[in-house]
Amino acid sequence: MAQQVKAVIARAKGAPVEVTTIVVPDPGPGEAVVRIQACGVCHTDLHYREGGINDEFPFLLGHEAAGVVESVGEGVTEVAPGDFVILNWRAVCGQCRACRRGRPQYCFDTHNARQKMTLLDGTELSPALGIGAFAEKTLVAAGQCTKVNPAAEPAVAGLLGCGVMAGIGAAINTGGVGRGDSVAVIGCGGVGGAAVLGSRLAGAARIIAVDIDDRKLETARTLGATHTVNSRTTDPVEAIRELTGGHGADVVVEAVGRPETYRQAFYARDLAGTVVLVGVPTPEMTLELPLLDVFGRGGALKSSWYGDCLPSRDFPMLIDLYLQGRLDLRAFVTETIELDAVEQAFARMHQGDVLRSVVVL
Template sequence: MVRGIIARAKGAPVESVEVVVPAPGPHDVVVRVDACGVCHTDLAYRDGDIDDSFPFLLGHEAAGVVAEIGEAVEHVAVGDFVVLNWRAVCGECRACRRGEPKYCFDTHNASKPMTLADGTVLEPALGIGAFCEATLVHEGQCTKVDPEADPAVAGLLGCGMMAGIGAAIHTGAVARGESVAVIGCGGVGTAAIAGARLAGATRIIAVDIDDTKLDTARRFGATDTVNSRELADGRTGEEDPVVARIRELTGGFGADVVIDAVGRPETYRQAFYARDLAGRVVLVGVPAPEARLDLPLADVFARGGSLKSSWYGDCLPEHDFPMLVDLSRQGRLPLADFVTERIGLDGVEDAFAAMRDGGVLRSVVVNR
């Protein structure tokens, strides 16, 4: 048995418990978890915003070393350093067969459940469950990267950082010389800013209600910042002041790409109207299930361009994780700067509180 962090009931504080990790099935892998980022999705699981399949074994932004493999595993070997992903492509579904595995509709997870000592089945967050000393996953959920990489840094690609970077470089297809606006500068939005800079955007506008987050956004590549709360307080006229400011910063036209990293109807409307004609809107912030959007269909037609949703940054882990780890180690992507603090397993509940306060980009649980 190993120690892990679970959410037993909606909104209840997390608990440190003993977890039974079974012997791997034919295509399963036991990974010794070296580090795991504390993502907002874990908080959503704890608060019952994902579903009610409690108890959850939390944690999914993880890196570690393969400790044991099933008899049919060919993808990795014992001793490999891997980043875990929640999109283990099947290779057989209609998306995979048409050459778009990033949209795989039948991704793999471990064949056996992890449990509590009394046999209670645990639901692993995003099929991973890595706030734990070791976890059981499908071999396809393991992506080998440079073993010299810091696990606390590399593991962040397992979810939020990849979502943001990919929203810019993949979904938004930001090109050199383009302008980009990012609405919402939490971890995912800040990663989108870093991705836009990596792609060569020359004007990157960060929008948030928090000056501290905007200052951080500048460190990651924002050329301009917009405090939307201050603009709203001083609003005059009918035009949304955020839209007006983004247009002002882009020669009156709007940004080539606008990324909504919040996922609220009001921020999506801002993104929609703050883009240039034929520009791209990318939704990467996850909306609440009850959220509804009302846009004039005539405006959707007249403005052209594209309206896209970004799932996991439209990434292919086997390609993107090693590439981004290498760019980080070369100093071309400031991935390490996303690590605000390193904590133990017992610090997860405090990390959730810090996340709510907006004082961290990422807290990272470090087991070794």
Template sequence: MSQKVNGVIAHSKGKAVSVETVVVPDPGPGEAVVQVQACGVCHTDLHYREGGINDDFPFLLGHEAAGVVESVGAGVTGMEPGDFVILNWRAVCGQCRACRRGRPQYCFSTHNAARKMTLAGGRELSPALGIGAFAEKTLVAAGQCTKVNPAIRPQVAGLLGCGVMAGIGAAINTGGVGRGDTVAVIGCGGVGNAAIAGARLAGAGTIIAVDRDERKLHTAELFGATHTLNSRVSNAVEKIRQFTGGFGADVVIDAVGRPETWEQAFFARDLAGTVVLVGVPTPDLMAPEIPLIEYFGRGGSLKSSWYGDCLPSRDFPMLVDLHLQGRLPLEQFVTEEIGLGDVEEAFEKMHGGDVLRSVVVL
């Protein structure tokens, strides 16, 4: 039998979100209903509200979440009601060309729940990233649920479902940061600070945080930055070279996703260094014009990081364990805990750079 719950809805581009009744159907084959306990407010949710992802309004926002499985549909194995899970938006298929080649983190056919959640009047909702977790309960594909140690607080566990995983994975999985490497991270919001934390976990020797906001640079030091650089007052490329013996960084991570930051990352790396783009560009942005000889002359790698190139079943439990061991300070990402009715205000705080993460607690 379907259930009625409260959820945060975006009806049209730029319009303030509202809390409304959402109808959650029983799970179909391969699906699960999850009682959401906490969900982070991510920039991607704001992009949905602003029409920056697509125009499939109305959206049920929220995707950076953790909770408890309430019920499962036919054919679901390895998971049962009562399991504590982190939700992910890349449920791998196991059958596509990437999965068959042993690279499921690049799965080209990820899937979501087939049944639809609706408004009380019957209008179908588009759940953000196939999750829709600014709601008391949500319907997802069972593969979007990753079981983890329930000893972790939901307020911090859910952050691994998107932004923190994207940043840590950009450093470790995509960038391949190793012991003693020099790393620069451009943009010190949630994803950028997670990349700094990931570089620290990987044993990087020098970690340079780059931003235009002194508040964010101070926070970056808490996550492991050894050097900070305000690009509003200093030339980022020159200073990164100065901090790395004149060579440039082994790995430069662009956590902003703008032409100017990508160009900074390109020229701030060492010869044969790696650039990782994890900041999400808007569709109108174009790559900077750089002479082709510059690509040839530097060698190395230019990479895009999709969800931190993570495999949730592998990475989420490991990162939860690292947190419980005191080696990954996830609690430092949480600026405030709020309710469903506070999401619009959280978006405004995000615009002003006043929060690292607001987390909705249900």
């Protein structure tokens, strides 16, 4: 039987979000209903509200979530009612050319729930990243549920569903950071901070955090940065080179998503070094680089989508490291809020006052 629950929606571009009642259908084949316990407020949700993703309003916002499976549809074997899960926005198909080659983290046919959640008047909702977790309950594809150790705090676990995983994965999965490497991270918000943390976890010897906000740089130090550079007052390329013996970093993670910071990343890497773009650009942005420099510096220019993660592999591993005290995921939770405080959380995010506000239900 369909359920009515409270949720946060964005009705129109730029309009304040609102708490309203939505209808969540029973799960169909391959689907699951999850009772949400916590959901982080991610910048992507603000992009949805501002129409920066698409114009398929109204949106059901929220996607960095953890909760408990309440019910499952026909044919679901991955999870069962009562399982504590982190939601992901990439349920792999298992059949595309990437999956068949043993690279499901690059699945080209990821999917979400087929049924739609609606407003009371029947208006269909577009769930953010196929999840929609600023809600008491949500409907997802069962493959979007990754079972993890229930000892983890929901407010912490849910952050792996997007930003924290993107940053850690950008460093470890995409960048291949290893023991003794030098790493520079440009942009130290939630994703960049996670890249710093991932680099420390991987054993990097030198981790250089770059930002224009001293508050974020100080947080980066607590997450593992060995050096910080305020690029508002210091040339970050020259500073990174100076801190790496004049060579540049082995891996540079660009967590801003702008042409000017990407150029900084490109010239701040060592010969044969790696640039990883994990910051999300806007559609009108373009990049111009001398092709001879691209050729002459060698190395790799990579883009990291969701940290090149495979949720079934990476989420349980990272939760185990957190429970062992080896991965300080709690450091990303700046505040916990209620469902009706999402709009205010967007304002604090825009001002740079928080790493993550987390809605706790």
